[in-house]
Amino acid sequence: MSADLEEFSEFAAARGTQLFRMAYLLAGDRHAAEDLTQTTLGKLYAAWAKVSRADNPVAYSRTVMVRTYVASQRKTRLERPTSEVPENGRPGEDTALRLTLFAALAELSGRDRAIVVLRYWEDHSVEDTATILGVSSGTVRTRSQRALLKLRTRLGTDISELSGL
Amino acid sequence: MTFETELRDHLHAGIDDTDVDLGPLLTGSVAYGNKLVRRRLTRIVSGAAAIAVLGGAFAYAGSLGDQTGSTPAPAGVVSQAQRADITPQAALGLLLELLPQSEHSANQRGGFEGTGSVLGVYTTTDYGTAAIRLEIIKKQYPLQCLSTDSDCKVSILPDGSRLRLLNTAVPGPTGKDDHQQLQANLTRKDGLNLNLIAVNTTPAQPAITLAQLRTIATSPRWQLQVDQAVIDKFGRLFVPRLVTQPSVPQPIG
Numbered sequence: 001m002s003a004d005l006e007e008f009s010e011f012a013a014a015r016g017t018q019l020f021r022m023a024y025l026l027a028g029d030r031h032a033a034e035d036l037t038q039t040t041l042g043k044l045y046a047a048w049a050k051v052s053r054a055d056n057p058v059a060y061s062r063t064v065m066v067r068t069y070v071a072s073q074r075k076t077r078l079e080r081p082t083s084e085v086p087e088n089g090r091p092g093e094d095t096a097l098r099l100t101l102f103a104a105l106a107e108l109s110g111r112d113r114a115i116v117v118l119r120y121w122e123d124h125s126v127e128d129t130a131t132i133l134g135v136s137s138g139t140v141r142t143r144s145q146r147a148l149l150k151l152r153t154r155l156g157t158d159i160s161e162l163s164g165l
Numbered sequence: 166m167t168f169e170t171e172l173r174d175h176l177h178a179g180i181d182d183t184d185v186d187l188g189p190l191l192t193g194s195v196a197y198g199n200k201l202v203r204r205r206l207t208r209i210v211s212g213a214a215a216i217a218v219l220g221g222a223f224a225y226a227g228s229l230g231d232q233t234g235s236t237p238a239p240a241g242v243v244s245q246a247q248r249a250d251i252t253p254q255a256a257l258g259l260l261l262e263l264l265p266q267s268e269h270s271a272n273q274r275g276g277f278e279g280t281g282s283v284l285g286v287y288t289t290t291d292y293g294t295a296a297i298r299l300e301i302i303k304k305q306y307p308l309q310c311l312s313t314d315s316d317c318k319v320s321i322l323p324d325g326s327r328l329r330l331l332n333t334a335v336p337g338p339t340g341k342d343d344h345q346q347l348q349a350n351l352t353r354k355d356g357l358n359l360n361l362i363a364v365n366t367t368p369a370q371p372a373i374t375l376a377q378l379r380t381i382a383t384s385p386r387w388q389l390q391v392d393q394a395v396i397d398k399f400g401r402l403f404v405p406r407l408v409t410q411p412s413v414p415q416p417i418g
Contacts, residue, residue, distance in 0.1 A: 005195065008195075009191060012187065012190075012191050012194065013187060013191070016185070016187040016190060016191070017184060017185060017187065020183070020185040020187075020190070021180050021181065021183055024180055024183055025176065025180055030185075033185075034185065034190060037185070037190055037194075038190050038193045038194045038197060039194075039197065040194075041190065041191065041194030041197075041198070042193070042194040042195070042196075042197030042198040042200075042201060043197075043198070043201065044194075044198070045194055045195055045197075045198030045199075046197075046198040046199075046201035046202050046205070048198075097175065097178060097179050098179040098180070101175060101176065101179045109336075109340075116172075117176070120169065120172050120173045120176055121173070121176040121177065121180070123173070148168065148169065148172070150340075151168075151172065152168050
């Protein structure tokens with residue numbers, strides 16, 4: 001095994017599960033999340049000489065994943081009619097809470113969904129989120145507010161009832 | 166508890182216990198990464214070869230001005246009759262020649278389609294108040310009309326090609342289904358698959374109609390291989406993206 005592959009494998013083993021979870025929140029189903037994770041890791045491996053020299057390879061990997069996801073969402077949106085039913089992953093695997101969350105997240109645009117995941121799951125600041133997505137802080141603030149409003153309207157009291165709060 | 170805090174808690178509760186088998190993902194990602202590296206190298210080599218051909222062409226042109234005329238034509242000069250795989254720029258060039266008002270085209274771009282291997286080419290352009298995307302690919306499962314598609318039709322053309330025409334509403338920036346998406350999806354017997362997709366941001370005054378898309382999609386000018394002269398003619402329209410994740414223009418308006 002080459003030194004690069006060994007180093008990349010160590011990184012992927014340490015970071016892969018967290019990347020997959022982020023992909024799951026972004027993509028909304030397990031199969032799509034596995035594809036997104038694999039594509040992200042593949043891009044990282046192809047550029048490993050550069051990634052390994054980066055100040056923060058974890059941040060680099062997060063940026064690659066989010067931008068790959070947003071780009072793929074633009075493509076999907078133009079390619080496919082919205083009436084097509086998305087793949088929902090393995091039946092019976094998802095909890096009611098997860099299904100409710102994913103259904104609400106699915107109503108957001110790709111970029112808004114990425115902002116919600118970065119801001120409220122990864123706890124990034126507005127500025128960090130803007131850097132990762134390559135947009136302005138103002139865009140992140142505006143889109144965050146709009147996404148939260150939509151989620152609040154969509155989820156209502158369901159989310160509390162599902163978790164017993 | 167604020168909604169933001171509640172959302173944060175539930176995102177963690179919903180996903181943080183999820184695990185995945187990293188082994189297959191790691192194997193797949195290394196294979197995909199190697200393909201990306203190989204493709205990058207191929208493009209570098211192709212670029213060097215193109216420069217060499219251009220150099221040869223200039224040398225040849227220079228020789229024409231030489232009245233002695235004793236220099237033989239250099240190897241590598243491309244014959245005009247030679248055919249090559251269609252490029253993203255050639256696809257856009259042909260599209261512009263088929264569009265009724267090509268002067269309305271802006272924000273032109275494109276690249277190679279596929280993840281892991283090149284399946285074909287794509288190009289996108291704004292067209293007045295519409296955005297148009299064209300894909301020419303080698304393999305594709307024939308697209309079906311779904312029961313939920315209110316305006317969708319599949320027909321078999323006289324030459325045996327299969328054509329799907331779809332008209333559907335899609336969300337605009339406001340989140341309302343106030344944009345119109347049109348698709349002409351052609352599967353030809355010769356192995357060419359063509360997807361022509363347009364989003365009209367002003368459906369009441371569409372920049373392009375489904376009938377126009379149909380006419381363009383069924384044009385015999387579309388081929389997987391085209392004359393080198395066509396590739397040369399449109400080569401400067403844009404620089405194709407070298408990555409396998411294609412980009413699509415943002416919705417207009």
